[in-house]
Amino acid sequence: MNPRLILTLSFIGLACAPEAPPAAAPKTPPAAPSSAPASAPASGPQQVLDQMDTRVAVPLLPMMAHHQKQNMRDHLVAVQEIVLAAANDDFTGVEKAVARIGFSDQMGQMCNHMGAGAPGFTEQAIAFHRTADRISAAARDKDRARVLSELGATLQVCTGCHAVWKQQVVDDPTWQALGRSGPPAH
Numbered sequence: 001m002n003p004r005l006i007l008t009l010s011f012i013g014l015a016c017a018p019e020a021p022p023a024a025a026p027k028t029p030p031a032a033p034s035s036a037p038a039s040a041p042a043s044g045p046q047q048v049l050d051q052m053d054t055r056v057a058v059p060l061l062p063m064m065a066h067h068q069k070q071n072m073r074d075h076l077v078a079v080q081e082i083v084l085a086a087a088n089d090d091f092t093g094v095e096k097a098v099a100r101i102g103f104s105d106q107m108g109q110m111c112n113h114m115g116a117g118a119p120g121f122t123e124q125a126i127a128f129h130r131t132a133d134r135i136s137a138a139a140r141d142k143d144r145a146r147v148l149s150e151l152g153a154t155l156q157v158c159t160g161c162h163a164v165w166k167q168q169v170v171d172d173p174t175w176q177a178l179g180r181s182g183p184p185a186h
């Protein structure tokens with residue numbers, strides 16, 4: 001029995017990256033394989049790390065994990081651009097930077113799709129994009145103080161998500177097992 005493993009495998013998510021395959025449905029947690037990741041030896045460095053880092057794991061194929069981290073680094077670039085634009089009262093620049101992290105229908109669809117098997121992850125991802133939109137609203141009002149306080153609120157969503165979730169790269173059979181355990185997500 002490994003309750004953390006079971007919990008781990010009931011969460012799948014990707015912060016709105018487009019290439020993920022369908023994920024498991026929240027109400028039908030998959031059967032756990034005997035170990036995760038399968039390749040890790042019983043007391044290997046990954047297991048040592050996992051014992052220190054007790055956040056909930058998000059199982060991802062290598063390509064998805066890579067894409068998620070690319071997105072994340074771009075999120076940080078967006079924050080950088082927002083701060084620099086705000087410092088210059090460049091409200092158009094603020095809006096332009098926020099557009100990279102703001103909500104759109106396409107973004108929402110991706111969040112729903114990616115988080116289909118990760119209860120709570122989609123909600124956090126969408127809340128993040130919606131909160132970022134409030135930075136744009138403040139920029140349209142040319143209100144720098146509000147731009148910064150809404151940026152602070154957005155960053156709280158970033159850090160709130162990071163506090164809860166960690167990536168866990170899984171192999172294809174593990175991923176397939178997760179995907180088959182629920183109805184198709186599309």
Ligand code: HEC
Binds near residue numbers: 158161167
């Ligand atoms: C819905 C959840 C979620 C939100 C919102 C989110 N992140 Fe992340 N982020 C993650 C996860 C999951 C990881 C992988 C963490 C791990 O495995 O340690 C990550 C990793 C990162 C990394 C590390 C990238 C790398 O190359 O290793 C950066 C930088 C980052 N996020 C920045 C941000 C910023 C900036 C924001 C907000 C503007 C943000 N994230 C919002 C989930 C999120």
